[in-house]
Structure formats: C-alpha cells, structure tokens
Amino acid sequence: MKSLYERSLAVLPPVAKRATKLGIIQGQGAYLTDEKGEKYLDFAAGVGVANCGHNHPTVVAAVEKQLHSLVHGGHNVVYYPSYIELAEKLVRRVGADYKVYFSNSGAEANEGAVKLALSVTKRSGIITFNSSFHGRTLLTAAMTASNAQYRKNYEGVLPPVYHVDFPDIYNTNLSEKEEIARCLNQLQQVFHNVLAPTQTACIVIEPVQGEGGYLPAPKEFLTKLREICDRFGILLIFDEVQSGYGRTGELFAKDHYGIQPDILTSAKGIANGIPLSAVIGKSEYMDQWEPGAHGGTFGGNPLACAAGIAVLDIMNNDFLQHVSKIGTYFTARLRELQEKYPIISSVRGLGLMVAVELRDKSKEPATELVSQIRKEALERHLILLNCGVFHNVIRFIPPLIIEKSDVDKAITILDASLDASLRKVGEN
Ligand SMILES: Cc1ncc(COP(=O)(O)O)c(C=O)c1O
Known part of the structure; x- marks a missing residue:
C-alpha cells in the first residue's frame, strides 16, 4: 500500500x-x-x-458541543455567542482598552493589523525587520525578510516595506547596548533617507523573532521603539503569531517586557489547531476602523471560537x-x-x-x-x-x-x- x-x-x-x-x-x-x-x-x-x-479533551469537547448548535453564522451577517464570549475573555486577559477582530490565519491577522494602521493614521509607510517572518500573502511576504525564496518572482507586485536590522546579540562583536544602537541608527537612516517618520503608519515587530532564529528582542530595544512610535504618532504592532498563547510562559511575550503595543496579532495556538487568528488593537484605533474597511467569510468561525474559549480556560x-x-x-x-x-x-x-x-x-x-x-x-x-x-x-x-x-x-x-x-x- x-x-x-x-x-x-x-x-x-x-x-x-x-x-x-x-x-x-x-x-x-x-x-x-x-x-x-x-x-x-x-x-x-x-x-x-x-x-x-x-x-486536548476540553478543546475537543467544546468543538463537539458547538458542532451541534452552529457551524457557521458569518461574522459579516450575524452575532453568535462563541464569538462574543471569546472576545470578552480575550479582552479581559489583554486589557480593557483593547478590542478584537477575528480572522483565520497569522498572515490575515497581520494584513488586518497593517490595514488598521494605514486606515487610522492615513499614512502609507510600513517598517518591519530583517530576518522577520509575517506570512505569505503579498503584503505579508513584502513585510517578511527572512528568505529571498518567499519573495522570488513576486517582487514586482509586493507593496513597499522598509526593513531595519533586528538586534542579534548572539552573533555580534558588539555589546548589547552597541547592537541596539546600531539597529536604532538604521531606523533613523530610514527615517532620514527614505521614509519620513510622519509618513510612517506602523512599525511591525515580533517581540521574539521566530523564523529569524528564536531571538528575543532586548527590552531596551522595544522600549526605544515604543518611545519613537509615541513621538511620531506611529502605531507599534507586535506580531505574536508564534510567540503568543503561552509559548513564552506568559499569555503573550509582551508581558515579559511590560510594553503595550498599539496592535497585537495572534494566531497559531489561539484555538489549538482550529484555524483562527485575531487582531487585538487599542480601542481608540479599533473604534476608528470604518465598517466595511475589513471583513471576511470565515473569520471567527463558531467552532474555532468555541475552541478558543476552551484554550483560554486551560491557559490559567x-x-x-x-x-x-x-x-x-x-x-x-x-x-x-x-x-x-x-x-x-x-x-x-x-x-x-x-x-x-x-x-x-x-x-x-x-x-x-x-x-x-x-x-x-x-x-x-x-x-x-x-x-x-x-x-x-x-x-x-x-x-x-x-x-x-x-x-x-x-x-x-x-x-x-x-x-x-x-x-x-x-x-x-
Ligand atoms: C511570527 C509569525 N507571523 C506570521 C505567521 C504567518 O502565520 P500563518 O501561517 O498562519 O499565516 C507566522 C507563521 O509561521 C509567524 O511565525
């Protein structure tokens, strides 16, 4: 056979x-x-x-139960309990000043997060980091810089994204402070030479770089990024697709740093295998995202949300x-x-x-x-x-x-x- x-x-x-x-x-x-x-x-x-x-038996039971009441409602059509309950539970864990939008994959969440940033800042500049991975759709492939293979033959239609080095304190002769300064200096060069900070909508970073080599960002680096974003009205987006959902010993890696992003993206472990992802954004921005500016047929599917509720209950x-x-x-x-x-x-x-x-x-x-x-x-x-x-x-x-x-x-x-x-x- x-x-x-x-x-x-x-x-x-x-x-x-x-x-x-x-x-x-x-x-x-x-x-x-x-x-x-x-x-x-x-x-x-x-x-x-x-x-x-x-x-996991609790997740399996939750999905089985949901299967018998509603398999699909469509979040562009109706409201249903598992969607609302998961949003409530997630906001309770992330912070009351955030709201949640559900979609299906990490790439889709990252696309959503950047669309939100473009939409509310009315700016077009996007900055991400070398060696990063954010997904495989055209926008997220453009944001990704960990392997030329991901972009090969697509280059002509990838939207412009500017990349700055992510600090790698493990493979440098510089001290941690100097390595951070080197990367921040590159960011300043981008601001000076190609993309004014006042034209920059968002800076997207994985707090622990995944595909790029499992590199935790130094705290001082994220602190400085937070300061720069605040100074210029740039939205700081944490891609926690891989580092989130208990992976680092906190629900999100951001909790190790005590730094609050404007937008956080989550996927992978969020429903323990049922496709689900989330854009979790500060309410002040989420509330400005106009109806119809984003959407999708399957986002926040009832089965996935039921699994997501079970996952959050497990992750105490x-x-x-x-x-x-x-x-x-x-x-x-x-x-x-x-x-x-x-x-x-x-x-x-x-x-x-x-x-x-x-x-x-x-x-x-x-x-x-x-x-x-x-x-x-x-x-x-x-x-x-x-x-x-x-x-x-x-x-x-x-x-x-x-x-x-x-x-x-x-x-x-x-x-x-x-x-x-x-x-x-x-x-x-
Ligand atoms: C940090 C990060 N962002 C985004 C993605 C893309 O997620 P998905 O494959 O669900 O689109 C991944 C996938 O590995 C990831 O590790």
Missing part, C-alpha cells in the same frame, strides 16, 4: 515545503502516531499550534507557570549539551520558545549539520524544526503540556543525534 507521502506526489504541488514525509493518523498530548503505528515525540506542534497538546496561571518551569529546566539541559558540544554557539529563548544555534570553529553557520541532526532525531522518533536565516538553528516548539520526562527523552535523542551527525558530517 502506498504511503500518504507517495499518494501526495500525484495530486499535490511541491509548493508547501514539508519538514518530514510522515503521514500522521493521530495526535495525543505531545505525541503523534503515523500510518505505520509508530509514535513520535512532537517538538514542532504543527509549528507552535497544538500548545495545549494534541486533542498554573498552566503558564508550568511552561516557565519546564522551559527553565529544558534550557538548563540544553546548556549541559552545549558544554559537551561546543558547536552549539548559543542556547536562547523564553519559556518553551527555545533554540540552539550551531556554528563551527570559524563561527560559520553549521547548516548541513543541523539538517543531519534533524534527520537523526526523526529516525529516533523526535520531530524537530530549524529556523534562522542560515537554517543553522534548531527550534524547540513542543506542546506546552510536556513534562520533565518528555524533556529528558528529547535531550537523550538530541544528544545521540548530535553525536551521530558530528561523526557523519564532521565539524570544521
């Missing part, structure tokens, strides 16, 4: 690049079961989506504390590995949004080695993803319900995979 992968070749285009050839039949907690009945420890969680664990203080505790333990275990394998040039992250970067003796990115480690880990039934513009960073995005024993298992497999890969690929 042909595998799912083999069957896919006849009917699917290669465009959606997959990290594995696994055909998955079932998910439970931190584990996935493939079509041969093999179980895998899932440290990808569908790229940071199954934050409550695969098939104890849950978030668990993420911080396990994240600290995991990071400590990764640092032990770093002592054993000096090719691990840094261990970094927040909560369970953690990564290791691999660089050889000349500080060159160990891209091939990372690829081999992921293969070796998969053979040992651990699913890992990479990130970083050179694909030399292994990111760990497990379901947030993992226990110490899952971390220990992952570390044992990672250790064996590093050892085997170094033998095969070697180290320069």
Whole structure:
C-alpha cells in the first residue's frame, strides 16, 4: 500500500515545503502516531499550534458541543455567542482598552493589523525587520525578510516595506547596548533617507523573532521603539503569531517586557489547531476602523471560537507557570549539551520558545549539520524544526503540556543525534 507521502506526489504541488514525509493518523498530548503505528515525540506542534497538546479533551469537547448548535453564522451577517464570549475573555486577559477582530490565519491577522494602521493614521509607510517572518500573502511576504525564496518572482507586485536590522546579540562583536544602537541608527537612516517618520503608519515587530532564529528582542530595544512610535504618532504592532498563547510562559511575550503595543496579532495556538487568528488593537484605533474597511467569510468561525474559549480556560496561571518551569529546566539541559558540544554557539529563548544555534570553529553557520541532526532525531522518533536565516538553528516548539520526562527523552535523542551527525558530517 502506498504511503500518504507517495499518494501526495500525484495530486499535490511541491509548493508547501514539508519538514518530514510522515503521514500522521493521530495526535495525543505531545505525541503523534503515523500510518505505520509508530509514535513520535512532537517538538514542532504543527509549528507552535497544538500548545495545549494534541486533542486536548476540553478543546475537543467544546468543538463537539458547538458542532451541534452552529457551524457557521458569518461574522459579516450575524452575532453568535462563541464569538462574543471569546472576545470578552480575550479582552479581559489583554486589557480593557483593547478590542478584537477575528480572522483565520497569522498572515490575515497581520494584513488586518497593517490595514488598521494605514486606515487610522492615513499614512502609507510600513517598517518591519530583517530576518522577520509575517506570512505569505503579498503584503505579508513584502513585510517578511527572512528568505529571498518567499519573495522570488513576486517582487514586482509586493507593496513597499522598509526593513531595519533586528538586534542579534548572539552573533555580534558588539555589546548589547552597541547592537541596539546600531539597529536604532538604521531606523533613523530610514527615517532620514527614505521614509519620513510622519509618513510612517506602523512599525511591525515580533517581540521574539521566530523564523529569524528564536531571538528575543532586548527590552531596551522595544522600549526605544515604543518611545519613537509615541513621538511620531506611529502605531507599534507586535506580531505574536508564534510567540503568543503561552509559548513564552506568559499569555503573550509582551508581558515579559511590560510594553503595550498599539496592535497585537495572534494566531497559531489561539484555538489549538482550529484555524483562527485575531487582531487585538487599542480601542481608540479599533473604534476608528470604518465598517466595511475589513471583513471576511470565515473569520471567527463558531467552532474555532468555541475552541478558543476552551484554550483560554486551560491557559490559567498554573498552566503558564508550568511552561516557565519546564522551559527553565529544558534550557538548563540544553546548556549541559552545549558544554559537551561546543558547536552549539548559543542556547536562547523564553519559556518553551527555545533554540540552539550551531556554528563551527570559524563561527560559520553549521547548516548541513543541523539538517543531519534533524534527520537523526526523526529516525529516533523526535520531530524537530530549524529556523534562522542560515537554517543553522534548531527550534524547540513542543506542546506546552510536556513534562520533565518528555524533556529528558528529547535531550537523550538530541544528544545521540548530535553525536551521530558530528561523526557523519564532521565539524570544521
Ligand atoms: C511570527 C509569525 N507571523 C506570521 C505567521 C504567518 O502565520 P500563518 O501561517 O498562519 O499565516 C507566522 C507563521 O509561521 C509567524 O511565525
């Protein structure tokens, strides 16, 4: 019998690049079961989506219940309880001075957030950061600067977006202060040379850069951005599509910094796998967004909202504390590995949004080695993803319900995979 992968070749285009050839039949907690009945420890969680664990019983029950009352109402047509209740719960958690607009994907939320900023500021300038990832629609591909492949052949129709370096304190000879100053200086150059701050509608940043390499933004950098935005009437947008929903040990990464964005975007873990995203904006701006200026058929679907309510109920203080505790333990275990394998040039992250970067003796990115480690880990039934513009960073995005024993298992497999890969690929 042909595998799912083999069957896919006849009917699917290669465009959606997959990290594995696994055909998955079932998910439970931190584990996935493939079509041969093999179980895998899932440290990808569908790229940071199954934050409550695969098939969390409370989420499943909430969706099942909703299925019997209303599957689709259309938020451009009617109001329904799950939509309103989720908005109320989310606003309660984010702050009473925010309002929420629901859509389907991270890219769609980012498009919505930028449209809101353009709409209320009546300005057209958009600034994002090098190595960022914001999505794959034309606007969000234009905002993205982590891989030329995402923009190839589309360049002519991408709207103008200006990019500034995101501080990378792990790969610089500068001090943290100097690295922040370098990036802020680039922003000043953009303001001076190409886009006046008074023409800038928004600055969009991932507080923890995801695809770009799991780089937490230094607090001083975000503080300075907040000040600049306030001075010039620019809206500060946090893309928390990957860093949100408990991933860093807070509901949103912004809570580590104590900095309030004007607009926050959320997706991925918001409904634990049912497509849903949100633009969460300060009421003073949301209230100016004119009726009809944005919309969509499926946004805030009742099933997704029911799942979203269950997710917020699950993500209470104890849950978030668990993420911080396990994240600290995991990071400590990764640092032990770093002592054993000096090719691990840094261990970094927040909560369970953690990564290791691999660089050889000349500080060159160990891209091939990372690829081999992921293969070796998969053979040992651990699913890992990479990130970083050179694909030399292994990111760990497990379901947030993992226990110490899952971390220990992952570390044992990672250790064996590093050892085997170094033998095969070697180290320069
Ligand atoms: C930070 C960030 N923003 C936006 C997106 C796009 O989200 P989606 O794939 O749901 O459109 C992603 C997806 O990985 C992301 O990590």
